[in-house]
Amino acid sequence: xxxxxxxxxxxxxxxxxxxxxxxxxxxxxxxxxxxxxxxxxxxxxxxxxxxxxxxxxxxxxxxxxxxxxxxxxxxxxxxxxxxxxxxxxxxxxxxxxxxxxxxxxxxxxxxxxxxxxxxxxxxxxxxxxxxxxxxxxxxxxxxxxxxxxxxxxxxxxxxxxxxxxxxxxxxxxxxxxxxxxxxxxxxxxxxx
Amino acid sequence: xxxxxxxxxxxxxxxxxxxxxxxxxxxxxxxxxxxxxxxxxxxxxxxxxxxxxxxxxxxxxxxxxxxxxxxxxxxxxxxxxxxxxxxxxxxxxxxxxxxxxxxxxxxxxxxxxxxxxxxxxxxxxxxxxxxxxxxxxxxxxxxxxxxxxxxxxxxxxxxxxxxxxxxxxxxx
Numbered sequence: 001x002x003x004x005x006x007x008x009x010x011x012x013x014x015x016x017x018x019x020x021x022x023x024x025x026x027x028x029x030x031x032x033x034x035x036x037x038x039x040x041x042x043x044x045x046x047x048x049x050x051x052x053x054x055x056x057x058x059x060x061x062x063x064x065x066x067x068x069x070x071x072x073x074x075x076x077x078x079x080x081x082x083x084x085x086x087x088x089x090x091x092x093x094x095x096x097x098x099x100x101x102x103x104x105x106x107x108x109x110x111x112x113x114x115x116x117x118x119x120x121x122x123x124x125x126x127x128x129x130x131x132x133x134x135x136x137x138x139x140x141x142x143x144x145x146x147x148x149x150x151x152x153x154x155x156x157x158x159x160x161x162x163x164x165x166x167x168x169x170x171x172x173x174x175x176x177x178x179x180x181x182x183x184x185x186x187x188x189x190x191x192x
Numbered sequence: 193x194x195x196x197x198x199x200x201x202x203x204x205x206x207x208x209x210x211x212x213x214x215x216x217x218x219x220x221x222x223x224x225x226x227x228x229x230x231x232x233x234x235x236x237x238x239x240x241x242x243x244x245x246x247x248x249x250x251x252x253x254x255x256x257x258x259x260x261x262x263x264x265x266x267x268x269x270x271x272x273x274x275x276x277x278x279x280x281x282x283x284x285x286x287x288x289x290x291x292x293x294x295x296x297x298x299x300x301x302x303x304x305x306x307x308x309x310x311x312x313x314x315x316x317x318x319x320x321x322x323x324x325x326x327x328x329x330x331x332x333x334x335x336x337x338x339x340x341x342x343x344x345x346x347x348x349x350x351x352x353x354x355x356x357x358x359x360x361x362x363x364x
Contacts, residue, residue, distance in 0.1 A: 004225045059225045062248055066226035079209050083247045092246075191227065 003192045005059035006176040013052040017165060020045045024158060042156040043140045049161065050137040053130075053168040054096035057175070061091060061104055064179050064191070068108065071187035097134040098127050105179070109186055115178050116171070123174060129167035199251055205235060206257040207249060214301050215257050219246060226250045240298065240308035241280065262299050264315055269297060270352050272305035273343070274359040279329050281307050282339070285321035292320050297346055319345040327363040336362060 002010075024041045065085045069078045085107060086092075090100035098113060105112035116123050136156065139145050145154040176192075184190040199205060203218045220234035231251040236244045273281075284293045296314020300306040308314055322342050325335035336357065343353035 004229055008223065008225065059222065062222055062232050063225045063227070065248065066230070066232060066250055070227055076208065076210055079207060079247075079249070079253065082249065083209065083245075086248045087245060 001192050003060060003063055003176050003180065005056060005063050006172060008059060009052075009056040009172050013056060014169070017045075017048060017052060020048055021162075038158070039156065042158055042161055045158075045161045046133065046136050046156065046164070047140060049165045049168060050096060050133055053133075053172070054091060056168075056172055057096050057101055057104075058089070058091040060175055060179060061089070061108075062086070064108055064183055067183050067189075067191040068187060071189070095134045095137055096130070098130055108179070108182065110178075110182050112178075115182070116174055119174050119178055123171070126167040126171050129164050130171065133164040133168070197256060199231075199233060199254055199256060201233075204257040204259055205233075205249075205254040207235075207254050209237075212301055218254075222248065238300075238308070238310070238313055240300065240306045240310070240313065241284075262303070262315070264297060264299060264305055266348060266352060268305050269316070269346050269348060270356055272297070272307075273346075273356045277305070277307060278331075278339075278343075278356060278360050279326065281321055282326040282331070284309070285323050286326065288323040292323060294318055294320050317346050330361040330363040331357055333362045333364050 020041065024038060024045065027037050027041055065082055068085075069081050072078050072081055089104050091104050094100045102112045113127065116127070132151070135149055139150060147154060180190060180192050199218060201218050201221055204215060205218055206213060206215045208214070214237055216235040216237040218233045219236045222232040222234060224231050226232045227250075232248055233251065233254065234246050235249050235254070236246050239245050281295050284295070293309050294311070294317075295307050295309060296311065296317035297305055298308050298313050298315045307317075311318065319342055322335055322338040325332050325339050325342075327333075331339050339357060340350070340353045343356055344350070348356070
């Protein structure tokens with residue numbers, strides 16, 4: 001049984017990404033060779049992948065807090081704990097880059113990225129894709145395309161966005177598993 | 193049978209923070225992502241006169257709160273303004289310009305008086321804070337008349353307003 005957050009990611013967030021992928025096909029066709037309009041859709045697609053993944057990460061963080069808080073007695077400490085975990089949460093304001101995600105999830109009592117990397121050797125590459133996704137997100141949001149930061153190109157290909165999306169989809173599964181196990185370890189009850 | 197009203201964005205809610213009863217406003221419905229699919233809400237907690245805090249709370253820990261605002265007695269207003277309140281308020285408008293602050297008084301979570309810059313939370317007041325009316329943490333004498341008028345917007349009598357001003361003191 002996955003977390004509520006992962007179910008929401010699968011049933012709502014991923015279909016919304018499919019819609020923009022469909023829009024890309026309708027504007028640019030399936031053939032190789034990009035047009036200006038598809039470049040703009042790639043930018044929009046990038047923003048949506050990043051924002052939907054941010055939403056998932058925040059949902060999972062909130063769900064984890066709820067499970068941890070409910071395991072605490074006395075009851076009066078629960079709200080104090082919730083406040084501590086959610087005040088100034090980076091995922092409420094910042095991009096879902098590895099630094100922000102790690103900073104928020106580490107507060108739950110684990111070295112988050114170490115656990116993610118230990119889960120599968122493929123995850124290191126996925127973390128790299130997540131970094132690239134958010135560098136591009138910033139570039140698009142601020143319309144500041146710096147060749148050096150963007151790896152020598154200011155042209156964004158659909159294949160690249162698909163690769164980032166795939167990395168996010170895989171990481172979502174891993175996050176769900178790692179956080180579920182962690183909560184099970186610290187509370188004595190598997191949350192999902 | 194009367195259906196219980198469910199909590200939604202914009203509702204005033206109450207809960208206990210540690211041992212303190214707190215009221216806040218629901219600003220976001222995060223959906224049924226909590227344990228056993230309980231709804232999680234983001235709740236804005238006033239931290240007047242400073243910026244609000246927002247924390248997440250599950251629906252089952254929240255109660256709907258009524259919107260009635262407790263009136264504040266004149267004595268408590270005078271006491272607050274004499275003991276640092278007026279100086280703090282006047283400090284908030286030392287630069288003037290556009291969007292000068294308006295200020296209200298309200299009871300805090302423990303029933304003590306505090307000032308707020310948010311109209312929705314204010315009980316009394318609402319006037320623009322006099323510009324540059326403070327000098328060395330005392331009322332700048334050329335602004336005294338303006339400050340007395342401002343104090344009257346909190347419902348103080350002329351005599352009470354002058355008492356507050358006298359306690360805070362003046363500077364040339």
